[in-house]
Amino acid sequence: MGLLNIIRRMALREKQSIREISRRTGLSRNTIAKYLSAGTIEPTFTVPERPSKLDPFADKLSGWLKTEAGRSRKQRRTLKQLHADLMALGFTGSYGRVAAFARDWRTEQQTASRGIFIPLSFRPGEAFQFDWSEDYARDRRRAHEAAGRPYQTITQPGVSGQGLPATNARDALRRSLARVPRVWRCAGSRHLR
Numbered sequence: 001m002g003l004l005n006i007i008r009r010m011a012l013r014e015k016q017s018i019r020e021i022s023r024r025t026g027l028s029r030n031t032i033a034k035y036l037s038a039g040t041i042e043p044t045f046t047v048p049e050r051p052s053k054l055d056p057f058a059d060k061l062s063g064w065l066k067t068e069a070g071r072s073r074k075q076r077r078t079l080k081q082l083h084a085d086l087m088a089l090g091f092t093g094s095y096g097r098v099a100a101f102a103r104d105w106r107t108e109q110q111t112a113s114r115g116i117f118i119p120l121s122f123r124p125g126e127a128f129q130f131d132w133s134e135d136y137a138r139d140r141r142r143a144h145e146a147a148g149r150p151y152q153t154i155t156q157p158g159v160s161g162q163g164l165p166a167t168n169a170r171d172a173l174r175r176s177l178a179r180v181p182r183v184w185r186c187a188g189s190r191h192l193r
Helices: 002-011 018-025 029-035 055-070 079-088 095-114 141-148 168-176
Strands: none
Touching: 002 018, 002 029, 018 029, 029 095, 055 079, 079 095
């Protein structure tokens, strides 16, 4: 049980005076009066912001981390090597501090690179998405996977992966959408006309 709860129980339930509570707990009367008048359950203490030993080297280390991120995995320097290089520059901190900085730097880079994501949602049959690709019919497994996908697959024999002329694509889509269940059709959709 917290000290504040003990003080409140003595004052409110047992009806003891502040002087008696001070004598029993060893705290000053001013502290007890402050705890009783505060609306918080437990006192919160602010931890002062302390400078890190790594602060003078933070720009250098983040530059190194950015350079290392662009290299292949086998050519990257490890954090132990980066720590040794910092020690050569006069850094007196521990390896753990360098590892924590690198971990924070990586998570910051991952969240910054995500950007804004706007989900697209359409009712079935309302929008079209094209993906021109080649799939070989002689590989039965790949052809089966292509046919089992949840979207419409249109095959055009003799057509390269460069794409179709606009009229052929439009006609192929109209033919394929004629097979779409009536539930999916939008009454006022201009795509189905």
